[in-house]
Amino acid sequence: MRIVIIxxxxxxxxMANSILEKAPKYEILIVSKESNxxxxxxxxxxxxxxISDIKDIALPLPPGVQLELDSEVIQIDKEAKRIYTKNSSxxxxxxxIATGSDPRTLFDIEGIKNARTFxxxxxxxxxxxxxxxxxxxxxxxxPIGLELLDTLCGLEGPEKIYLVSRxxxxxxxxxxxxxxxxxxxxxxxxxxxxxxxxxxxIIDKKIEGDEITQVIMKSHTIDxxxxxxxxxxxxxxxxxxxxxxxxxxxxxxxxxxxxDPHIYAVGEVAQMPDGYIAGRVRECTLQADxxxxxxxxxxxxxxxxxxxxxxxxxxxxxxxxxTSTLYDPKDKDNxxxxxxxxxxxxxxxxxxNKDKLVRFIGINTNVDVIELKRMMExxxxxxxxxxxSNRLVSKRGRLIxxxxxxxxxxxxxxxxxxxxxxxxxxxxxxxxxxxxGRCKKDVEQLIIDTPVDPEEAQRIKAEREERKKAExxxxxxxxxxxxxxxxxxxxxxxxxxxxxxxxxxxxxxxxSWVSMITANMRLGPEYEELVGQGLEQLNKIxxxxxxxxxxxxxxxxxIKSAHPKVEDLILKxxxxxxxxxxxxxxxxxxxxxxxxxxxxxxxxxILMVEGAVPLGMEGKFLRIGPKGETGHDLLKRxxxxxxxxxAVGSCAFDGGVVAAKPNPTGAVGVAEAxxxxxxxxxxxxxxxxxxxxxxxxxxxMFGELPKLDEKNRPEWAYGFRIHDNCERRGHYELGEFxxxxxxxxxxxxxxxxxxxxxxxxxHLNCSLVKFNxxxxxxxxxxxxxxxxxxxxxxxxxxxxxREVDDETKKLLEDAGANDG
Numbered sequence: 001m002r003i004v005i006i007x008x009x010x011x012x013x014x015m016a017n018s019i020l021e022k023a024p025k026y027e028i029l030i031v032s033k034e035s036n037x038x039x040x041x042x043x044x045x046x047x048x049x050x051i052s053d054i055k056d057i058a059l060p061l062p063p064g065v066q067l068e069l070d071s072e073v074i075q076i077d078k079e080a081k082r083i084y085t086k087n088s089s090x091x092x093x094x095x096x097i098a099t100g101s102d103p104r105t106l107f108d109i110e111g112i113k114n115a116r117t118f119x120x121x122x123x124x125x126x127x128x129x130x131x132x133x134x135x136x137x138x139x140x141x142x143p144i145g146l147e148l149l150d151t152l153c154g155l156e157g158p159e160k161i162y163l164v165s166r167x168x169x170x171x172x173x174x175x176x177x178x179x180x181x182x183x184x185x186x187x188x189x190x191x192x193x194x195x196x197x198x199x200x201x202i203i204d205k206k207i208e209g210d211e212i213t214q215v216i217m218k219s220h221t222i223d224x225x226x227x228x229x230x231x232x233x234x235x236x237x238x239x240x241x242x243x244x245x246x247x248x249x250x251x252x253x254x255x256x257x258x259x260d261p262h263i264y265a266v267g268e269v270a271q272m273p274d275g276y277i278a279g280r281v282r283e284c285t286l287q288a289d290x291x292x293x294x295x296x297x298x299x300x301x302x303x304x305x306x307x308x309x310x311x312x313x314x315x316x317x318x319x320x321x322x323t324s325t326l327y328d329p330k331d332k333d334n335x336x337x338x339x340x341x342x343x344x345x346x347x348x349x350x351x352x353n354k355d356k357l358v359r360f361i362g363i364n365t366n367v368d369v370i371e372l373k374r375m376m377e378x379x380x381x382x383x384x385x386x387x388x389s390n391r392l393v394s395k396r397g398r399l400i401x402x403x404x405x406x407x408x409x410x411x412x413x414x415x416x417x418x419x420x421x422x423x424x425x426x427x428x429x430x431x432x433x434x435x436x437g438r439c440k441k442d443v444e445q446l447i448i449d450t451p452v453d454p455e456e457a458q459r460i461k462a463e464r465e466e467r468k469k470a471e472x473x474x475x476x477x478x479x480x481x482x483x484x485x486x487x488x489x490x491x492x493x494x495x496x497x498x499x500x501x502x503x504x505x506x507x508x509x510x511x512s513w514v515s516m517i518t519a520n521m522r523l524g525p526e527y528e529e530l531v532g533q534g535l536e537q538l539n540k541i542x543x544x545x546x547x548x549x550x551x552x553x554x555x556x557x558x559i560k561s562a563h564p565k566v567e568d569l570i571l572k573x574x575x576x577x578x579x580x581x582x583x584x585x586x587x588x589x590x591x592x593x594x595x596x597x598x599x600x601x602x603x604x605x606i607l608m609v610e611g612a613v614p615l616g617m618e619g620k621f622l623r624i625g626p627k628g629e630t631g632h633d634l635l636k637r638x639x640x641x642x643x644x645x646x647a648v649g650s651c652a653f654d655g656g657v658v659a660a661k662p663n664p665t666g667a668v669g670v671a672e673a674x675x676x677x678x679x680x681x682x683x684x685x686x687x688x689x690x691x692x693x694x695x696x697x698x699x700x701m702f703g704e705l706p707k708l709d710e711k712n713r714p715e716w717a718y719g720f721r722i723h724d725n726c727e728r729r730g731h732y733e734l735g736e737f738x739x740x741x742x743x744x745x746x747x748x749x750x751x752x753x754x755x756x757x758x759x760x761x762x763h764l765n766c767s768l769v770k771f772n773x774x775x776x777x778x779x780x781x782x783x784x785x786x787x788x789x790x791x792x793x794x795x796x797x798x799x800x801x802r803e804v805d806d807e808t809k810k811l812l813e814d815a816g817a818n819d820g
Contacts (some may be wrong), residue, residue, distance in 0.1 A: 001026045003295075004083060004090055006073050006239060007098035008032030010040060011267035011284045013059035015096055018292050020062045025678050028065045029090060031083065033072035036121055037061065042281070042438050045151040047124035053534045054121050063710040064677040073099075073239040078260045083239075094295055097240060097250060098288075101233035101268040106139060106202060113210050113225040118148055131226045132157035137215055139202070140230025141165040142172070143319075148230065150314040153191045161194045162222065163187075166201045171319065172361065174329055176338050179347045179363055186345065188315060203619050234275060235269045249277050254302030256291035264291040276305060280675075282403060282435065283308070307376045309369055309402040311439060316345065320362040320369050320399060324376040327351070327358040334358070337384055340389050348391055355381040366392055370405040384523055400442055408446065418464075419457035423447060540603040541696065542597055544638055545648075548631040549622050549667055550611030551657045554649040557686035591625055592604035598641055605644035606696070609635065612651040612658035613673035616666030632673055639674055644705055646680045647671065648692060651684035654791035661796050669791070671712070680705055681712045685788035690769050691717040713763075713789075722759035722785050725767040728752065746782065756801035757784025761812050764789045 003019060003026055005012045016028045030038065038059040046052035061067075063273045068088070075084040082091045103117035114130060116123050127148075136158045138145055149163050167173065170180045184196045197220060206214040215222045235249035242245050245251040245259040249271030256264045267284040271277050278284050290303040310321040328334075337350040348367055351359040356379060360372050365388050375382060397408030414420065414429045423433065423444050433443035549556070597605055609633075614621035619630035629637075638646050646672040650656035654669035669677040695714050698706040706714040723729065731737070732751040739745060739754060751757070762785055770777045779785055784801070787794040790812075804812070 002029065002091065003027070003094045003096065004029045004031060004092035005096045005098055006031050006083065007096075007100060007267075007269075008034040008036075008038045008069075009098065009100050009267070010038070010042075010059065010281055011098040011100070011288055012096075013038040013061060014285050015098060015266065015288050015292070016061055016065050018288060019295070020064060022292070022296060024064070025676055027675075027677065028062075029068065029092075030061075030065060031068045031073055031085065031090065033070065034120065035070055037067055037069070039121060040437055041119070044118065044121065044124045047121060048128045048148075048151050049154055050128070063708075063712075065146060068314075076240060076243045076263070078243055078263065079271060081262060081683050087802040092262075094264070096291065097258075097263065097265040097269055098267050099236040099239065099269045102236045103229060104232045104234055105229045107205070109229070111210055111226075113205070114212055114225065114248070115229070116630065117229045118144060119233075128155075128157075133224075134158060134226035135160040135162065135222050135224050137162045137164060137202075137222055137225045137227045138230065139164050139227065140232070140688075141170045142230065144312075144591050145230040146171060146314045148228065149187070149194070153187075153194060158193060158226070159224070160222075161191070161791055162201050162220075163194070163196045164202075164217070164440075165196070165198050167305065168194070168198050172321075174351060175358065175361055176336060176347065176349050178338060178340055179349065179361075182340075182342075182345060182347065183317060183363070190315065191477065233268065235271065237269060240265075247271055254290065254304070255294040255300075256287055256303065257294060262587055264294070266291050267774060272303070272305075280308060280310065281437075285435075300558070307373050309373055309399075309405075311399060311402040313439075313442060316364075318364050319369070320360070320365050320402070321367050322360040322372045322376065324356075324379075326353070326356070326376075326379070337387060339388060341391075346391075346429075348387065350387055352382075352384065352386070357382050366390075366398065368396065368407075369399050369402070401432035401435070401439045403439075404431045406432035406443075407431055411443070411446055412450050416452065419452045419460045420447060420454055421457055451786065523749040524816050541699075542601045543608060544594065544605055544642070545608045545610065546635065546638060548609060548611030548624075548635065548652070549614050549665065550651045551650065552610070553686040554610045554684075557689055589628075594638070597640060602641035604643055605641075606646065606699070607638055608646045608648050608692075609639075609652050609670045611647045612655040612667035613670060614658075614665035614667045615673065616664065618659055621665040621667075635673060636671065639676075644680060644699065645670065645674070645676075645678075646682055646692070646695065648682050649687050650683045650685045650788050650791050650794070653681045653789075656683075656685065656788075656792055657795045659792045659795075669806075677712070678712070679712060680708065682717070683713065683791055684764060684766075688717075688766065688769055689773065691765070709763075717765050718763050718789065720763060720765050720768060722762045722764055722767055722779075722787075725765075726759055726779055727767070728779060752779060752784040754803060755784055756786070756798075756803065758787040758794070758798045759785045759800075761804065762787035762789055 001023065005015055005028065008030065008432055012030055012032070016030060019026055020028060032038070036054050036058070038061065039054060040057045042057055043052060043057040046057065047054065058071045068085070068090070071088065073083050073085055076095070077084070080091075081093065082089050084096065103119040104151065105117060109115040109117075114134065116126050116130075118124070118127065121261055124139050130427075135562075136152060138149060138161070141163060145163065147260070149161065151466040152158055168177065168180065169175060170183050173705040184198075187194050187196060198216070200219060201219050202215055202217055204216040206216070211229060212225055213223065215225045215227065215229050221285070237246050237250055240246060240250050243260070244263065250258055250265040251273075252258055252265050252270045255271065256266050256270060258265050263364070266287040270287060278287055287303045290300065293300045294302075305325040307325060308323050309321075310323075311444055312319040312321075331353060333353050335352045337352060339348040340346065344768065345361040345364055348365050349361045350357060357372065357375050360367070360369065362369070396410055397412075400408050401404050411432060413596065414426070414752075418429055419441035422431070423440070426432065426443070427434065433440035435495065542806075545555070564812050613619075613632050613635055615632060620632035623629065624631055624634055647653050651658050651667075652670045654672070655663070655667040658665065671677065671681070680695065682695065684691070686781050691714070694717060695706060698714070706716055709715050709718060728749060728751045731749070732753060736750040737745060737754040738752050753760070757779065766785070767779065770780070786799045790798070793811060797811060798804070
């Protein structure tokens with residue numbers, strides 16, 4: 001299933017994460033006109049004042065998500081199920097439009113260098129730089145305009161800052177005039193550069209070249225301006241025009257389906273049947289949930305409007321806003337009840353309609369807004385006399401996070417009780433600051449301001465860590481017990497392994513091997529006993545090992561026969577039910593064994609694939625078995641019901657040496673051949689047996705495969721750079737290099753970098769676990785690493801005795817491997 005998402009904002013990132021959580025095998029492509037990967041627009045102000053950079057506000061995406069940036073979609077062909085950009089086209093099974101909205105302006109600003117909207121990272125960058133020495137004119141007084149005003153007040157660059165309202169309002173037209181006057185006074189008194197102009201608007205302008213030199217308003221003329229527009233937004237529907245039904249936004253039903261059953265729209269671009277268009281993060285994510293349920297055919301009522309709670313901190317104001325789904329700003333039956341305090345600079349504004357509360361706007365309020373939300377949801381008539389007593393400070397303090405209803409005092413209790421010292425540690429106890437992210441800095445500041453005893457913090461953290469480890473160990477033990485009874489064909493018990501070890505007098509070596517592999521898997525010493533038990537249960541997992549286009553080097557490295565050492569004993573006790581190279585059966589009998597495992601152990605067996613997959617001539621370069629089945633067809637047949645698929649060796653990773661130029665057989669790796677992104681890759685030429693056993697052990701012990709990097713390689717084995725753990729690294733730092741084979745440097749064991757060692761570009765644990773019973777590895781033996789774990793790029797460009805040139809460095813960067 002290929003799902004294409006158009007858009008680069010919160011809704012797009014949320015959709016990608018949520019879909020892959022449910023279906024990791026799906027292919028997700030995000031196509032965005034932005035130059036940057038999806039980021040959180042809520043924090044654009046932090047880019048202006050320099051508190052954050054674009055990486056700080058980037059939204060997390062799973063490694064498997066593909067990105068096409070700087071790509072604006074100009075056409076959707078729903079018949080061909082394909083979208084078109086200026087330079088490319090992309091097919092889809094399901095299309096999700098999450099393009100958000102476009103900012104409005106009062107006149108055309110294209111080509112004008114001192115006029116911007118405030119909607120993107122590029123806008124923030126321009127405002128920060130181009131407002132220096134200018135008289136800033138901000139058109140728009142909504143929440144975003146007030147937040148931007150607050151940010152600009154913190155900058156030294158602007159000469160003057162004008163906030164212009166075409167009416168008599170700030171924040172919202174419903175806000176009482178008393179509140180407007182109070183906000184205006186405090187803003188202007190706190191910064192002499194600020195002037196808030198009410199009932200004012202631009203009526204003309206003077207432009208010289210590409211710059212506005214003068215802004216002419218009804219009552220003011222401003223020279224040397226920098227104009228910022230925040231006067232509203234319009235759903236960004238351009239890509240769907242002529243293809244889908246559109247009113248103001250793209251028309252959708254409650255499941256976010258458009259007029260085409262294969263196309264969904266979510267967020268600010270989508271218009272519900274009653275005309276509603278979402279404008280808040282929470283609404284957008286709930287719409288995304290409704291669309292995902294529909295895509296996965298999960299029954300649900302779809303998206304429903306709900307009572308919203310918003311919070312905004314600007315300057316000395318803390319704004320709280322609770323709005324009922326019944327609120328209509330144009331309803332003449334609306335009545336205001338206002339309670340204000342000049343001393344506290346506090347205003348509580350209740351908007352009633354037929355004795356029901358439909359909206360509340362508070363400035364520096366003490367009111368429990370979550371309780372007000374509950375009142376609106378109950379939709380009952382309210383005794384307004386309670387409003388006066390509610391003006392006092394709540395026992396729970398002010399609301400910090402409106403998304404999850406977290407109050408100051410509640411969070412302080414959590415921080416103190418659990419000795420929370422940073423935002424990351426709070427996650428285990430509260431989601432405050434993590435939904436829309438607007439209040440994240442307030443939460444972080446609250447953690448800083450809440451004193452925690454360092455010694456008590458260490459004690460609590462140690463206890464927490466112990467409990468976590470104990471639970472994990474219990475989980476591991478349950479997993480082993482489960483596997484112990486799982487496989488009915490088991491004929492070898494753990495006792496047999498112990499007897500074999502005893503017979504070969506290898507107990508000491510076995511214990512050392514268990515300790516070593518435990519450490520290599522990045523587990524603590526307390527796991528050693530369970531790792532040992534796990535090894536005894538390896539024979540409970542049925543394993544199919546397919547040999548495709550390869551040299552069998554990984555099989556030989558995996559199972560050796562020269563000496564019955566620990567690796568041999570362990571590997572002989574794996575239930576290697578099918579291996580063409582090693583099994584006694586052949587022909588039809590071997591095919592029967594294979595088919596029996598596929599049918600009887602469906603969903604339980606692990607498939608390990610060695611070798612590349614030739615696709616040239618419809619796969620005919622590789623035929624296997626008595627019926628001449630192509631390697632590609634065999635792979636697809638066996639992989640279909642496997643619990644997990646491991647690509648063993650560099651050839652299985654991406655074709656490796658078999659796919660080296662000119663690649664006449666059209667060889668590819670297992671993942672590409674299957675069109676899947678959940679293949680576990682164990683590249684290496686050959687792969688170290690410890691990396692195979694460790695990955696299988698992790699599966700036995702935890703019921704899941706280990707944490708993977710962006711190339712689906714286990715981090716515990718591929719999270720190390722060869723260069724960083726090389727015994728010759730010290731010579732590199734001292735500038736001591738082998739200049740030619742056999743020179744004095746070579747005799748002294750100096751660094752091989754100038755002789756073509758690619759260790760700085762390769763990630764593997766070769767230098768830590770080594771080969772041949774831990775005896776040595778290529779660099780120790782005197783030959784540089786050529787990055788075999790990088791796959792075919794190593795065989796095409798790195799397998800030489802030359803330093804890496806600039807062109808190859810660029811290839812490595814594109815492949816995500818250039819750390820040198």
